Amino acid sequence: MSALQVVEILLLAGCLLLALWLVVLWLRRRALAAHEPVCPCAIQLPGSPRWRLGLLRMGAHHLDWFSVGGLTTSPAMSWAREGLEISTPAPESVSLPGLDAAVAVTLTRGDDHLVDLAVEPKIYPAVRSWLESAPPGHNANVT
Template identity: 60%
Template structure:
């Protein structure tokens, strides 16, 4: 086998690997979005200085955060809807690649400060509306 043939085989295998990875990302994103609206966001956990880019899903049970590059369809972080409170956008200047003019909001629960989220302003209003609406099944028999 010549060097040229070996190079062609390696390049073809590399292209197939890239195509398979892109297909996996597309299928994963569709499965994540099947259970609720998703948006691009970044999360910063308490005590950590770095923002991590990911997908935020507004599900019936709570807010779920997924890593952009993972393969699982389960959220890495899940904040229950019943106990969740969000702050108004903070004045902090946030710079996250991939997000256009993001605003930072804090998530609070019964245990205190849970995390900070960086989302685009339209997404903030969506999350605020989702949180203030009644959770599914709560208060359905109110007279």
């Protein structure tokens, strides 16, 4: 086998692996969004200057964050809905690849600063209304 044939085989194998990776990511995204809304976002942990891109899923009782490149369908971070508070957006937008002019908000529980969250401006009202609405079955018998 010549060197050219080896290079062609390696390039073909690389292209096939890339195509397989993209199909797996697409299937994972479909599985994550099967029953609950999912939107692109980024998080910044307290004390870290780095933003991490991911997917935010608003479930009935939890706000879940998934890493963009992960393979698992379980969340990398999850916050219970009850007691979770969201700040108003910062006046300046955050410039992140994959998010158009994102707004940054802070998620807190009591006095604990949990994470900074960057979402697109059109997604922020959805997250805020999800957080401020009562979860299903919570205080259902209020008179």
